[in-house]
Amino acid sequence: MERSIADLLAAHPVFAGLALEDLALIAGCGRNTAFPPGYYLFREGARADQFFVVREGRVAVEIFVPDRGGLVVDTVDPGEVVGASWLFPPYAWEVDARCVEAVRAVALDGACLRTKCDGDPRLGYELMKRFARVLHERIQSAQLRLLDLYGTPGGR
Amino acid sequence: MGAEPLAADRSAVEPAPMTPRPHRVLRVRRETPGVVTLALAPLLGDPEPGAPGQFNMVGAFGVGEAAISVSGVGPDGAILHTVRDVGAVTHALARAPRGSLLGVRGPYGRGWDLAGSLGGDVVVVAGGLGLAPLRPLIRALSLRRNGFGRISVLVGARSPEQLLFLAETSRWRARGLHVDVTVDQAAVGWSGRVGLVTRLIDGAVLHPSATTGFVCGPEVMMRFTARALMSAGVEPSRIQLSMERNMRCGVGLCGHCQLGPFFVCRDGPVFGHEVVGPLMEVREL
Numbered sequence: 011m012e013r014s015i016a017d018l019l020a021a022h023p024v025f026a027g028l029a030l031e032d033l034a035l036i037a038g039c040g041r042n043t044a045f046p047p048g049y050y051l052f053r054e055g056a057r058a059d060q061f062f063v064v065r066e067g068r069v070a071v072e073i074f075v076p077d078r079g080g081l082v083v084d085t086v087d088p089g090e091v092v093g094a095s096w097l098f099p100p101y102a103w104e105v106d107a108r109c110v111e112a113v114r115a116v117a118l119d120g121a122c123l124r125t126k127c128d129g130d131p132r133l134g135y136e137l138m139k140r141f142a143r144v145l146h147e148r149i150q151s152a153q154l155r156l157l158d159l160y161g162t163p164g165g166r
Numbered sequence: 167m168g169a170e171p172l173a174a175d176r177s178a179v180e181p182a183p184m185t186p187r188p189h190r191v192l193r194v195r196r197e198t199p200g201v202v203t204l205a206l207a208p209l210l211g212d213p214e215p216g217a218p219g220q221f222n223m224v225g226a227f228g229v230g231e232a233a234i235s236v237s238g239v240g241p242d243g244a245i246l247h248t249v250r251d252v253g254a255v256t257h258a259l260a261r262a263p264r265g266s267l268l269g270v271r272g273p274y275g276r277g278w279d280l281a282g283s284l285g286g287d288v289v290v291v292a293g294g295l296g297l298a299p300l301r302p303l304i305r306a307l308s309l310r311r312n313g314f315g316r317i318s319v320l321v322g323a324r325s326p327e328q329l330l331f332l333a334e335t336s337r338w339r340a341r342g343l344h345v346d347v348t349v350d351q352a353a354v355g356w357s358g359r360v361g362l363v364t365r366l367i368d369g370a371v372l373h374p375s376a377t378t379g380f381v382c383g384p385e386v387m388m389r390f391t392a393r394a395l396m397s398a399g400v401e402p403s404r405i406q407l408s409m410e411r412n413m414r415c416g417v418g419l420c421g422h423c424q425l426g427p428f429f430v431c432r433d434g435p436v437f438g439h440e441v442v443g444p445l446m447e448v449r450e451l
Binding site for chain 2: 068070071072079080081082083084085087089108110111147150151154155157158159160161
C-alpha cells in the first residue's frame, strides 16, 4: 500500500514528533518525487520555490568555482533536507544540488508552506525551530571544516 | 636472593629506556601525498609492537625523534608506523629509504581499553591521520568480531585523496564492520559523503547505553566528536580519546607533554573522556 505524504514525513527525522494535524497541513504542500543520478534538483540563481525531504539516495551540494570547477561542499543523505533558500527573500538558490544516486524525496512547495506558517504561527515556530537546527548544524560543520583540521601541520 | 642475579643479568642485555634500538626500514609504503607507512624491524631481538594505541619514539639519527603511534604489525612481524611529513623529524622519517636505520624507543603509554566494550556496540571515529593509531584497534575488533555488537568505523579526511588505508577499509566491511567515510571537500566526481565526521555519529549509535566510542584525530575534532557521542547518549566514561601533545622523553620525565595533572606520554595517550574532557575545555592547558 502506498504511504501518504503525511506518513512519509512522520517517518523523517526532521518532522518526527509533529502532531498529526500539523503533518497533514504540511503534507498538503508536498508531493512524492524520484530523480535519477545526475539530475539537478536546483541550480544556483534559480527561483527557490521548494525544498526536498530526502528519503533515499544522496544529494551533493555544489558551488562552481572559476579555475577550480565544481566543488562539493556538502552532501545530504536520507533523513536530511535539501534547500533552505525558500525560507528567506529573495527566494533564490545560492548553490547547485545534484543527485549523486537515484533519489526519492518529498518535495514541499515553499510558497504554500510559508502561507500556512503565516496563518498558524505556532506551526510556523515549530517548523522554524527544526530548520534552525538543521542550519545551525550545517554552519557548525562549515566552521570546523574551515579550520582545515586534517591538513594543518601537527594535525593527525 | 635468587631474583637479584636475574635482574642484574637483564639490565646487562636490555637497553635503558632512553636508548634507541636501531631498526631497519624493511618497506616504505606511500599512503597519500605526504604520508608514508614504514615497516621497521630491530637489528637485534624481536619486534615489540605493544598494545593497540601505544606509541614509539622514532628517530632519524642526527635529526631527532618524534612520537609515532604504532599503526599495525606486518605479516612478517615488522612494526608499522604511519608518518605525515610535516616537520624536520617527520620529513627525515618520511624520506627514510628502504634498508636505512632508524632509532626506536618504546612501546610507551597506555593504549585503548578494549575489555570494557566487550559485548556492546563500538563506534570508532577517526579524523585524518588519527586512523593510524586506531588501525590496530580496528584489526583487534575485526578479529574478535563475535565478541561485540555493531562495530562502526567512521572516518573523516580532508579530501578523497587524503583517505588512508582504503583497501583495508574494504576488508573491514567484508568482515562485517560498518564503515562510513566523509571528506571536508571534494570535486564533482566524488560520490561519497562530504561533511564533518560528527554528522555520521547519529546513524552509528544504535544502543547508546551499551556503546563505547574510540576517537582519534586533531584535538578540536575529538572535542566535538565527544560532544556528538554524548549527545547521542554515550556515557563520557565509555568514550576514549587518544591525545596528542608534544612528547619528548616518552616516559614522563621531561614534562613537555603535561596536560593538567597528567603526562600524556606516560598516563595516556589514551584517556577516558570523563578524565580528559574537562581538561580539553581549559584554554590555558
